[in-house]
Amino acid sequence: MRGWLLVAALGAGCAGTEPPPEPKAAPAKVEIxxxxxxxxxxxxxxxxxxxxxxxxxxxDVACRIVxxxxxxxxxxLKDGGAVFAKITSAPTSLAFASGEPRAAIAVFDDKNVLLRxxxxxxxxxIYTRAATALRGFLIPKRHTVLDWxxxxxxxxxxxxxxxxxxxxxxxVDEELGCDxxxxxxxxxxARDQVTKQAKLPEREIAREGAELAQTRGGDAVARLRDxxxxxxxxxxxxxxxxxxxxxxxVWFGWVASADLxxxxxxxxxxxxxxxxxxxxxxxxxxRKCARDLTLIAEVGSERAVVGVLRQGAPFLAESLPKEQPExxxxxxxxxxxxxxxxxxxxxLTRWLEPVEGARVLVLEEEFKQCDPPPAPPAP
Numbered sequence: 486m487r488g489w490l491l492v493a494a495l496g497a498g499c500a501g502t503e504p505p506p507e508p509k510a511a512p513a514k515v516e517i518x519x520x521x522x523x524x525x526x527x528x529x530x531x532x533x534x535x536x537x538x539x540x541x542x543x544x545d546v547a548c549r550i551v552x553x554x555x556x557x558x559x560x561x562l563k564d565g566g567a568v569f570a571k572i573t574s575a576p577t578s579l580a581f582a583s584g585e586p587r588a589a590i591a592v593f594d595d596k597n598v599l600l601r602x603x604x605x606x607x608x609x610x611i612y613t614r615a616a617t618a619l620r621g622f623l624i625p626k627r628h629t630v631l632d633w634x635x636x637x638x639x640x641x642x643x644x645x646x647x648x649x650x651x652x653x654x655x656x657v658d659e660e661l662g663c664d665x666x667x668x669x670x671x672x673x674x675a676r677d678q679v680t681k682q683a684k685l686p687e688r689e690i691a692r693e694g695a696e697l698a699q700t701r702g703g704d705a706v707a708r709l710r711d712x713x714x715x716x717x718x719x720x721x722x723x724x725x726x727x728x729x730x731x732x733x734x735v736w737f738g739w740v741a742s743a744d745l746x747x748x749x750x751x752x753x754x755x756x757x758x759x760x761x762x763x764x765x766x767x768x769x770x771x772r773k774c775a776r777d778l779t780l781i782a783e784v785g786s787e788r789a790v791v792g793v794l795r796q797g798a799p800f801l802a803e804s805l806p807k808e809q810p811e812x813x814x815x816x817x818x819x820x821x822x823x824x825x826x827x828x829x830x831x832x833l834t835r836w837l838e839p840v841e842g843a844r845v846l847v848l849e850e851e852f853k854q855c856d857p858p859p860a861p862p863a864p
Contacts, residue, residue, distance in 0.1 A: 543582035560602035597798035
């Protein structure tokens with residue numbers, strides 16, 4: 486019995502024994518990133534080089550009027566800015582912006598010097614190159630400055646205000662191609678497009694608002710003021726062809742003969758026209774460069790890039806840049822670098838005359854890279 490109990494006790498002890506528990510895995514180590522600066526890293530330090538303003542042509546050019554020679558006394562660095570030069574008989578292209586009238590950009594190019602400058606709107610003078618009838622009845626005379634109204638697509642809208650002769654509307658305007666417009670007075674006679682007869686019978690317009698037509702009995706193209714003095718070109722029944730020879734224009738057309746009367750005593754007309762010009766005379770000679778040089782104009786505190794002195798074009802350095810000692814080294818990084826200039830003159834560019842107080846400059850950095858051009862090959 487006692488043995489049985491011992492056996493039973495041993496069996497119970499073996500049956501109740503559990504295997505030891507498995508060791509728990511160590512908790513994963515969570516790395517918490519250190520706080521960082523979210524701002525962008527600072528860019529590498531570089532020299533800050535000043536950028537000069539530049540005279541450029543309009544982005545949207547409506548029209549270019551080209552002349553083999555044009556004179557202009559007040560070329561500017563910007564609209565409303567300082568005058569830096571007078572121009573005399575220079576090859577010119579005047580670029581007009583599309584849209585409303587504003588300052589234009591003149592480009593002068595004689596193959597040695599390319600120069601750009603601003604022409605103020607109030608100073609622009611546009612003429613017709615030949616006798617041209619606006620709206621078919623009014624021909625501006627050769628010295629008549631046209632009103633510039635706008636333009637685009639290779640044309641300008643120009644006109645003449647005939648308020649002394651017409652009742653409103655008095656502006657006679659038309660869109661003309663740029664090839665029909667010029668910057669200089671041309672040689673033509675507006676009257677010759679209507680008649681070459683010098684002495685014609687005179688008449689007066691007999692009523693306010695008398696209708697002028699391009700053809701006999703046709704639709705009105707304008708209405709005339711009472712008392713305007715005209716010349717009778719021909720009469721055919723109830724209609725008469727008339728001519729008005731004004732100091733600025735000639736207009737012509739047909740009116741009802743009943744709208745004319747014999748002239749009364751009246752005053753004559755007159756006009757005048759002139760242009761300011763000049764000529765730059767300088768000493769001869771100079772040096773040349775085997776590369777293009779950037780041309781800069783300076784007036785007081787205003788500076789702007791105005792063009793290019795082309796490779797091989799002669800010029801004179803008015804003063805030479807100072808030599809820097811080798812120990813000086815480059816300027817410190819991150820420091821704003823000041824541009825240095827060399828004043829020059831252009832002895833053979835006689836169409837360009839800087840005004841008093843203005844200077845023409847080139848960059849010293851370009852000047853120092855300016856080697857003389859190679860000698861021409863021996864014949």
